Amino acid sequence: MQIDLHTHSTASDGRLAPGVLIKRAAAAGVKALALTDHDGVDGLEEARNTAQSAGIEFINGIELSVTWNNRTVHIVGLNFNPDYEPLQAGIADLQDFRERRAREIAQKLDKAGIHGAYEGAQSFSEGKMLGRMHFANFLVAEGHSKNIRHVFKHYLVANKPGHVSGDWASMEDAVGWITGAGGIAVIAHPARYKLTRTRLRQLIKDFMAAGGQAIEVVSGSHDVNEVKTMAAHAADFDLYASAGSDFHDPDFPWIKLGNLPPLPRQCKPVWDLFL
Numbered sequence: 282m283q284i285d286l287h288t289h290s291t292a293s294d295g296r297l298a299p300g301v302l303i304k305r306a307a308a309a310g311v312k313a314l315a316l317t318d319h320d321g322v323d324g325l326e327e328a329r330n331t332a333q334s335a336g337i338e339f340i341n342g343i344e345l346s347v348t349w350n351n352r353t354v355h356i357v358g359l360n361f362n363p364d365y366e367p368l369q370a371g372i373a374d375l376q377d378f379r380e381r382r383a384r385e386i387a388q389k390l391d392k393a394g395i396h397g398a399y400e401g402a403q404s405f406s407e408g409k410m411l412g413r414m415h416f417a418n419f420l421v422a423e424g425h426s427k428n429i430r431h432v433f434k435h436y437l438v439a440n441k442p443g444h445v446s447g448d449w450a451s452m453e454d455a456v457g458w459i460t461g462a463g464g465i466a467v468i469a470h471p472a473r474y475k476l477t478r479t480r481l482r483q484l485i486k487d488f489m490a491a492g493g494q495a496i497e498v499v500s501g502s503h504d505v506n507e508v509k510t511m512a513a514h515a516a517d518f519d520l521y522a523s524a525g526s527d528f529h530d531p532d533f534p535w536i537k538l539g540n541l542p543p544l545p546r547q548c549k550p551v552w553d554l555f556l
């Protein structure tokens with residue numbers, strides 16, 4: 282059964298409206314889906330309403346940006362009450378930082394000779410949330426990069442034009458908002474952080490100390506070996522295992538909906554907690 286617990290819509294930096302995403306996922310054979318937009322829950326209602334008619338099980342989700350040991354890591358929240366007040370307040374703070382950061386990114390690009398980036402990025406954002414993906418779309422449209430991947434090598438990252446360091450939520454706060462709202466916290470795409478084994482294990486320990494219970498073992502950004510490594514870590518720490526595509530855009534050839542490999546046999550599926 283296809284279960285996808287990590288996807289994005291126009292409520293953050295995805296290309297499809299929440300309802301369109303749900304219909305596409307259903308058509309691709311997905312039976313249960315969580316919408317996990319960055320630092321926001323605005324897409325959940327539309328997604329849930331569409332899911333009912335599309336015959337797909339819908340799970341509330343979010344992907345929170347966290348600063349851990351001077352790095353940005355992402356924590357997915359699943360099956361929580363989006364109206365929980367501390368979560369709402371936390372989201373408001375993260376969105377404030379996004380707004381300030383967007384102004385700063387634009388200023389830095391301006392100094393590098395790329396003008397009008399704030400308005401340009403905004404033209405690719407349908408919600409209130411502005412992210413680096415919107416700047417990436419602008420940079421590609423203006424001919425500074427041939428594609429999104431090129432942007433994230435040559436702009437908006439450390440030591441390149443338009444880079445601004447993250448000042449996101451703490452691990453304790455982010456995990457606390459999710460569990461306080463009755464949800465399950467999940468470390469998103471752990472292999473993407475390129476941590477040494479020791480540091481990854483420290484990340485898992487800090488996450489668990491904050492109340493986290495699961496880790497993405499299967500992810501659209503994990504290769505076969507990374508899936509095996511993360512399954513071993515999940516077993517070691519007795520964590521639940523999650524699976525999510527991290528789908529953003531039907532034009533990105535490297536991540537399709539309804540196309541995830543199964544969880545390795547030894548894993549405890551996180552969806553056993555709520556499906």
Ligand code: AMP
Nearest residue numbers: 294319346411412413414429430433529
């Ligand atoms: P932000 O949270 O605004 O800093 O933006 C992070 C987002 O940028 C990620 O969720 C991805 O959507 C996108 N992103 C970051 N690195 C890459 C990459 N190498 N290739 C494609 N998209 C990326």
Ligand code: MN
Nearest residue numbers: 289294414529
């Ligand atoms: Mn994204």
Ligand code: MN
Nearest residue numbers: 344355469470
């Ligand atoms: Mn992420």
Ligand code: MN
Nearest residue numbers: 287289344527
């Ligand atoms: Mn994501």
